Every structure is written in C-alpha cells, then in structure tokens.
Amino acid sequence: MTPEALVSFLHDNIPLSRAMDVSVTSASAAQVVLEAPLEPNINVHGTMFGGSVATVGLLAAWSVMHLRLEDEGIKCQLVIHRTETEYLLPVSGCVTASAVLDTSGWDHFRDMFTRRGKARLTVTAELLHNGQVAARLTGEFVAIAER
Amino acid sequence: MTPEALVSFLHDNIPLSRAMDVSVTSASAAQVVLEAPLEPNINVHGTMFGGSVATVGLLAAWSVMHLRLEDEGIKCQLVIHRTETEYLLPVSGCVTASAVLDTSGWDHFRDMFTRRGKARLTVTAELLHNGQVAARLTGEFVAIAER
Numbered sequence: 001m002t003p004e005a006l007v008s009f010l011h012d013n014i015p016l017s018r019a020m021d022v023s024v025t026s027a028s029a030a031q032v033v034l035e036a037p038l039e040p041n042i043n044v045h046g047t048m049f050g051g052s053v054a055t056v057g058l059l060a061a062w063s064v065m066h067l068r069l070e071d072e073g074i075k076c077q078l079v080i081h082r083t084e085t086e087y088l089l090p091v092s093g094c095v096t097a098s099a100v101l102d103t104s105g106w107d108h109f110r111d112m113f114t115r116r117g118k119a120r121l122t123v124t125a126e127l128l129h130n131g132q133v134a135a136r137l138t139g140e141f142v143a144i145a146e147r
Numbered sequence: 148m149t150p151e152a153l154v155s156f157l158h159d160n161i162p163l164s165r166a167m168d169v170s171v172t173s174a175s176a177a178q179v180v181l182e183a184p185l186e187p188n189i190n191v192h193g194t195m196f197g198g199s200v201a202t203v204g205l206l207a208a209w210s211v212m213h214l215r216l217e218d219e220g221i222k223c224q225l226v227i228h229r230t231e232t233e234y235l236l237p238v239s240g241c242v243t244a245s246a247v248l249d250t251s252g253w254d255h256f257r258d259m260f261t262r263r264g265k266a267r268l269t270v271t272a273e274l275l276h277n278g279q280v281a282a283r284l285t286g287e288f289v290a291i292a293e294r
Contacts, residue, residue: 013191016199019166044160050227051205052163055198080197084231 001067003027010059017059020052024063025096029071032064034097041095048091048129057125057137058083060097065123065141068101074113076143081120089134091127097137099125109143117145148214150174157206164206167199171210172243176218179211181244188242195238195276204272204284205230207244212270212288215248221260223290228267236281238274244284246272256290264292 001009003024011018021040025033034056041052058080065078105121112119120142127135148156150171158165168187172180181203188199205227212225252268259266267289274282 013189014196014198015187015189016163016167016196019187020163040162040166042160042162045224045226049161049163050230051161051198051202054201054205054230058198058201077192079192079237080234082231082233083197083201084229086229087227090226 001027001070006032006063010063014059016055020055022056022059027063027067029064029068029101031098031100032060032067034060034063035094037094038092045090048095050085050087053087053091053095053127053135054083054085054137056095056097057085057127057135058139060099060125061123061137061139062141064099064101065121068106069143072110074143075146076113077146078141078143080139081142082140083137085135085137087135089129089132091129091134093129095134096128097125098128099123113143113145119143148174148217153179153210157210161206163202167202169203169206174210174214176211176215176248178245178247179207179214181207181210183242185238185240192237195242197232197234200234200238200242200274200282201230201232201284203242203244204232204246204274204282205286207246207272208270208284208286209288211246211248212268215253216290219257221290222293223260224293225288225290227286228289229287230284232282232284234282236276236279238276238281240276242281243275244272245275246270260290260292266290
C-alpha cells in the first residue's frame with residue numbers, strides 16, 4: 001500500500017483521522033510513519049492535546065499491523081485490547097508517529113493465529129517532535145480469524 | 148460551570164472535541180459525564196474507533212479535575228502524564244464517559260501541591276455503552292503551580 005492509498009483509507013474509514021489532518025510519510029509492512037499538525041489538535045495550553053497525541057500513535061501502530069496482515073494474506077478482524085501512553089514532553093508543533101513491527105514477536109503471533117484463530121501482538125509507536133521522543137504509545141492488538 | 152459552559156469551553160479550546168461532537172450531560176467538581184455519537188468516531192469495523200473512545204474518556208477525566216481545581220481556586224497548569232485504556236466491549240453506538248473524582252486522594256494531592264507546587268492525581272473514566280462498561284481509561288495528571 002502506498003502512503004497515498006493509506007491516507008485515503010484512513011480518512012475514508014476513520015473520519016477522526018481526517019479531522020486531525022493526519023498524513024502518511026511512509027507506509028510498509030515493516031514501518032508506518034504518520035504526521036499530524038498542531039492546529040486541529042491543539043489544547044488549552046497551545047500545545048498538542050494528549051488525546052490527539054495518543055490517537056496518532058494508535059493509528060500508526062494499527063496501520064503497520066494492518067499492512068503486515070494484508071502483506072501475509074491473513075484475513076482477520078484486528079481490534080485494540082489495551083493501550084498505554086506516556087507523555088514525556090509537550091508538543092508545540094507537528095508530531096510524527098513512527099510504528100515499527102516487532103519482527104521477533106511476529107512468528108509466535110502467526111503460529112498462535114494459525115493454531116487458535118486468535119492471537120495478540122504488542123506494537124509500540126514513538127511520537128517525535130523536533131527530533132525528540134515526546135510520547136510513547138504501546139498498543140496490544142488482538143487478531144480474530146474471520147469465519 | 149454549567150454543562151453548556153463546559154461544552155463551549157471544550158469545543159473552543161480543544162477542537163478535536165468539536166470534531167468528535169462531544170456533548171456534556173453533567174458537569175460538577177465531583178463528576179463529569181460526557182457523550183459522543185458514533186458517526187464522527189466510527190472505525191473500519193463500523194464500531195467506535197479506539198482513539199475516540201480513549202479521547203472522550205480523557206476529556207471527562209481532565210474536565211472533572213479542571214472543575215475541582217477551579218472550584219478550590221487552585222491556579223495551575225494541568226497536564227497529562229500517563230494514560231492507560233482497556234477496551235472491553237465494542238461500542239456500536241453512542242458512548243458515555245463518566246469520570247468521578249477520587250475524593251480520598253484529593254487531600255493528599257492538595258497537601259503536596261501546597262508544599263511543593265506540584266502534585267499528581269489519578270482519575271478514572273468509565274466508558275459506557277447500552278449500560279455496560281465498554282472501556283476504562285485511567286489518567287495520571289500532574290498539576291504544576293503557575294509562577
């Protein structure tokens with residue numbers, strides 16, 4: 001999937017991503033990098049709202065998982081089970097969310113999915129502002145086989 | 148602050164809350180109840196996007212903390228430090244976010260703030276759909292005295 005195809009997919013299927021003006025810098029089954037500007041995501045302090053920071057991280061984590069499943073031809077429903085976000089620094093401009101798939105955990109995930117029709121995988125997204133890690137989101141996803 | 152005043156405050160200062168069409172059911176220094184409809188918050192499965200669910204929970208938790216600080220005349224910058232969200236059930240319609248202030252922790256929080264000019268408090272928001280708890284957000288906030 002190209003960055004253009006991923007941004008269309010997100011904007012068409014998750015309208016919040018359009019409201020946040022999320023764009024896609026790179027998209028592959030190994031890594032997804034998203035970006036969000038400050039203005040539609042601002043808070044009362046003039047910095048980026050924590051809800052927006054976590055959401056762009058979740059979109060990046062979900063996207064890389066989605067692209068990897070698509071790449072391997074795994075048909076499933078992918079749902080989020082748990083997220084944790086640490087806010088480290090205020091974001092006073094554009095934020096970049098980078099999610100890299102944990103390849104060491106992938107084989108176990110695929111084995112579990114094949115055997116049980118259900119498996120979990122944790123994906124982490126780093127939120128960067130001006131080259132510094134401003135937040136970190138960890139998302140635990142569950143893939144459930146389509147019947 | 149009336150529900151009308153809180154919804155105006157949120158929509159004017161956090162544009163994402165307007166994009167999500169968040170409304171305020173009740174607002175006091177003890178409890179805040181917010182609501183969000185499905186349509187602007189939908190995901191690829193036709194249920195509510197996890198980013199929206201967590202965000203309406205965060206807005207409720209932040210709001211009750213903000214109203215209590217205002218009620219006690221505490222001038223500070225209130226920032227989010229960490230959030231954790233558990234997703235328990237899919238949300239196939241409107242979601243309600245209810246955040247109740249932990250009064251047992253408040254006295255300690257206020258003492259710490261008075262002594263050190265900085266204090267933390269954890270606020271939990273329950274996300275309800277059709278009377279069932281569909282998700283739970285726990286947010287750890289930090290209040291920092293204004294200089």
